[in-house]
Amino acid sequence: MLSWSSSLELDIPFKQLRVPAIQDTTPAVYDGIEQVVAYKNWLFSGSKPTGYAGFNSLHTLNVRTIICVDGTSPNLKIPELYGMKTIHIPLKYELPSEQQIIDLATAVLIGKNRGNTYIHCHHGRHRSAVAATAALLALQLSTSKELELRMQVSETSKMYSGLWAILLTTTVVNPELCRINEPSLTSNVIPEGIVEQMTEMEFAYDNVIKLQKNNWKPIEHHPDLSPASEVGAIVESLRILQKSKLDKNYPLDFYEKLTRSLLSAVALENSLVTTKIQIDSINLQLNALERTCIACHAVYRR
Numbered sequence: 001m002l003s004w005s006s007s008l009e010l011d012i013p014f015k016q017l018r019v020p021a022i023q024d025t026t027p028a029v030y031d032g033i034e035q036v037v038a039y040k041n042w043l044f045s046g047s048k049p050t051g052y053a054g055f056n057s058l059h060t061l062n063v064r065t066i067i068c069v070d071g072t073s074p075n076l077k078i079p080e081l082y083g084m085k086t087i088h089i090p091l092k093y094e095l096p097s098e099q100q101i102i103d104l105a106t107a108v109l110i111g112k113n114r115g116n117t118y119i120h121c122h123h124g125r126h127r128s129a130v131a132a133t134a135a136l137l138a139l140q141l142s143t144s145k146e147l148e149l150r151m152q153v154s155e156t157s158k159m160y161s162g163l164w165a166i167l168l169t170t171t172v173v174n175p176e177l178c179r180i181n182e183p184s185l186t187s188n189v190i191p192e193g194i195v196e197q198m199t200e201m202e203f204a205y206d207n208v209i210k211l212q213k214n215n216w217k218p219i220e221h222h223p224d225l226s227p228a229s230e231v232g233a234i235v236e237s238l239r240i241l242q243k244s245k246l247d248k249n250y251p252l253d254f255y256e257k258l259t260r261s262l263l264s265a266v267a268l269e270n271s272l273v274t275t276k277i278q279i280d281s282i283n284l285q286l287n288a289l290e291r292t293c294i295a296c297h298a299v300y301r302r
Contacts, residue, residue, distance in 0.1 A: 030057035035124030047124030065111030093232035094162035108135040129154035157273035159228035204233040
């Protein structure tokens, strides 16, 4: 549950920043945050804030509510010092569920009543853009056409077909439902354990192999599968495991191996979100990722 207790705000020297506008055709960059795009004049999407600089920029932009849709736990201590409230709604690289859309709509309404709202994932291109779009569509505050243009400004890759499907959803959320739903929101959703994360990765990896066998093209009987989305799921699980250190029984070497796998997975994902996939290069990168996983499994798989 969210805590709405008052917090001590920092005495911060005022620094004038240009507030993102819905007419902008390129993302804005500030100290500690990137890919900042306005979806309303009070609702912004962007990257994960970095250190005090990122939260200071948000504070100067009159952001009073942060909605984190990244899988890893958000920073709670720094925003509290700035008087900001954090709401955590982890999203995957797929179409949000109906409950997640209700949660996003609820969080956006909470934020709207407090000042400006900032939604972030990790890079600020994909999931945060979809979260903003889902909430505004559900609350009937924007049209699909308007939000499609904003997602393009956010540089949301078309390779994440499941995310773009949000523009076709018809879920409408009554504000009264949001009021009832509000107590269920929390500032930090604890990540699933290591076994669950490994299971998620194995499921996504199986889908990646199916796509590779089909030359990385959509599969006729599985049109919902997207190479970038499936590899993105692997990246997210590895990032959660690396940052959260969910099992203290594993030594530092285990997390170093995880880091190598994460770097390989990120490289593969970056290649898959380009407009033209180089199949030979993609296959080599997948082989490199597989080798890092095998090296880890050889020592630590139980």
